[in-house]
Amino acid sequence: MSFHTVARLGGISMAAEHLGVAKSGVSRHVSQLETHLGVRLLERGARSVRLTPIGARLDQRIRSILAEVDLLDDIAREESVGLSGQITIATTPEFGGEVAAVLVPDIRDRYPNLRLVMRPAYAFEDMQDPGTDLAIRVGTFKDDRLIARRLGAFRCWLVVAPSFANKYPITNPDDLADVPCLTFRGDRPVATWTFFAGDEEVAVDVTGPIAVRSFVTLRELALDGQGYAFLPEFMLGDALADGRLVRCLPEHVSRPYPVFLTFRPGARRIARIDAVIGLVEDRVPALLSE
Known part of the structure; x- marks a missing residue:
């Protein structure tokens, strides 16, 4: 010790x-x-x-x-008092909000004594913390120490405010090299956006007025008419439905980004974790298109 x-x-x-x-x-x-x-x-x-x-x-x-010792304590406690306590889920900030929106109502309805903590992070080190029960990870997953369940996949779509599209119209991906674009970066406002249309792959170097490592902020900037944005489809529904954003070049999308639920071997022996895993496996795939 x-x-x-x-x-x-x-x-x-x-x-x-x-x-x-x-x-x-x-x-x-x-x-x-x-x-x-x-x-x-x-x-x-x-x-x-x-x-x-x-x-x-x-x-x-x-x-x-x-x-593992804590796990044994949890098993014993849940056998005596039922489902209660805290579940901590690590996930990317944007997808975490979507996950919370579908999980919280079910948890409150079925397991009122459970508390959910969402831990936002883009890094993959989250499951090294014993305090993290589950992690939802985007992208390639390789870790023999953990169990992974593929929940589905999403793509990124090119979107823009209607007023900005009128001012800076585009007809193909290459046109993006000459218009302001909003990039997901933490160092400088440049990026290479790769589009797929059937068997065709097109890579375009873009730049613009700002780079920020937050898709939520990029969406707000796009809504404000500051540039074209290449954003995850799961966070665009309302803005596209009410016309605040329009989708551009809809036949050109990103590659699919797989989403995995990960947890430690033996975690499902804890009733509260097993219950939340079941809810995630049941509800979250509906948020994903593939």
């Missing part, structure tokens, strides 16, 4: 304070573990410590074991 606490808090002094023991005791416990294993777990500096590669692997395994 001393080693794991040092790894989690980042220092021997903080670990000692957290555990309520002397610094020398924590240091001795870690040294004894290193001697027992025959490897160096920590690189000790003047004011801080950092994990060696083998130390990081050991700490990850310890986290997994502790998560």
Whole structure:
């Protein structure tokens, strides 16, 4: 426990304070573990410590074991009190909103004592946190440590405000190189948009007035008439239906982006997680077109 606490808090002094023991005791416990294993777990500096590669692997395994212990506690608790507690789902910010909109009413109706936490993130490190129960990931999925269920796929569509389309009309993807475009980037306002129309593939280098790593913000900018946007179809329904946005070049779309539900082996032994997995598998595919 001393080693794991040092790894989690980042220092021997903080670990000692957290555990309520002397610094020398924590240091001795870690040294004894290193001697027992025959490897160096920590690189000790003047004011801080950092994990060696083998130390990081050991700490990850310890986290997994502790998560399994928590799982056993959860199983026992749910057997006695029924479905209650918290479910934490990590997902991209935009799709997370869509998922919450379909899950929350069902959860409130069927399992009123369950609480749902949505953790927005674009990175794929979410399931390394034992506090995360499920993750919905977009794109290629490869992780032998997790179970993955493919929920479906979506594509991106090219959209624009009607007034902007009138001012900067286009007739083919190549025209986008000469008009303002809104790009999903966190560094500079340029991108390469790749379109598929049947067997045809077209890549166009675009640029524009702004880049932002948020599809919600890009949609708002498109609604405000600031440029063309290439956005996930699942977040365009209302804006297209009421005419605030129009779809351009509808035969040209992005490649399909697969969506996976992921969770740890054994997670379905916890009744509340199994219940939410069932709801996700039942409701979320309807949000996706493929």
